[in-house]
Amino acid sequence: MNGVHDMGGMHGLGPVGPEPCEPVFHEPWEGRVFALRARTARWLRGRDMGSHRFELERIAAADYLRMSYYARWFTVLVDRLLRCGLIATRELERGAADAGRPQPTLLPPSAGDQVSGGRLDVALTPRFRPAQPVRARNMHPRGHTRLPRYARGKLGTVVRTHGIFALQDTDETGQRLGDYPQHVYTVRFTARELWGDQASDRDSVYVDLWEGYLEPA
Amino acid sequence: MADDHEHQTVPSDIALRVKALESVLVEKEMVDRAELDAVVDTYENRIGPRNGARVVARAWTDPVYKARLLANATEAIAELGYGGAQGEHMVVVENAPKVHNLVVCTLCSCYPWPTLGLPPVWYKSAGYRSRAVIDPRGVLREFGLEPPDDVEIRVWDSTAEIRYLVLPERPADTEHLTEAELAELVTRDSMIGVATVASPRTGDAA
Missing domain, CATH: 2.30.30.50 (SH3 type barrels.)
Structure with missing residues (x-):
């Protein structure tokens, strides 16, 4: 999509702003979001055909530019978990699981799952060659x-x-x-x-x- | 975030919401706190630019290794024990007196985690992502680098699954240094391409 995420060549988006001695995570919650995303990936398997990247891109442009990187990740992670029914809004608001809800189960992978970008071992003749x-x-x-x-x-x-x-x-x-x-x-x-x-x-x-x-x- | 000024002593709204999510997922036994701690610890303390620096120092001291690194970076980096997520398909690009390489991900934040760790905020910033491709010399100036006009700038936009590491030039006056001492000189920024490696004697960049 022609979103604001596709920003190569744009003007007016500010200085780069390198920060001396930058920590890996600026706040503890950023590290938790990073880890939560890593550790929930297997629960989304077979349930959510969406792509993390595209969900990030679909954040409204003004919000995308205003939000910090891990705030975007958190927004997308919550949306996906909600959409798959793995958590409920009420649970999130209370910070506790609803007693009556069944425990989710892991599903086997399905064809539409987001694939990590591994090289594929298939036979395919390249259409182009170096220097072309x-x-x-x-x-x-x-x-x-x-x-x-x-x-x-x-x-x-x-x-x-x-x-x-x-x-x-x-x-x-x-x-x-x-x-x-x-x-x-x-x-x-x-x-x-x-x-x-x-x-x-x-x-x-x-x-x-x-x-x-x-x-x- | 609009009420930050009124509530500076209480945790930010997002910190509370992240905590709530974590509590729910732990309670549902979908995640384990110790495993989350381990992920954070890995990227805060174990995986970072020291790894990439070791690769660079090896390439500076071992021409045969350097040849392997430039021909098949993923395998050569694995020889030093580094690999995995976001380092599965590595390419190393070499700086030279008339060539300067710069890595960016204009669409998002792609970055070689096993050798550099997680990317700094500036690498993911709109300012860097937008300008690195159209105004690389302006970006380099912001980092204090001014390659002369006769130096070719090559910008690598990590749009697919390949991740890039810059092999900076070895600085002058380092003939006497060991590989481990050389690795100490190599900075993260020099392996992204927004810095060069300074000589230990003069402090001047190569």
């Missing part, structure tokens, strides 16, 4: 995609192939449509191609793209 010129498609899907807006329609060069990975894209409701195994390539775009004459004629941006995002140029 390619153009990123001009596409604007409403679901999750890993083709950033700044690269769409731009001419680049394949520099490396990485093997075959499951496509992570979803439809606009967040459902993964399947693995759609595809070769992933690193594509080099010159800064001039992306940003015009104002950019350095030496610099470039390398973007990792699934094959379906590319067409021969």
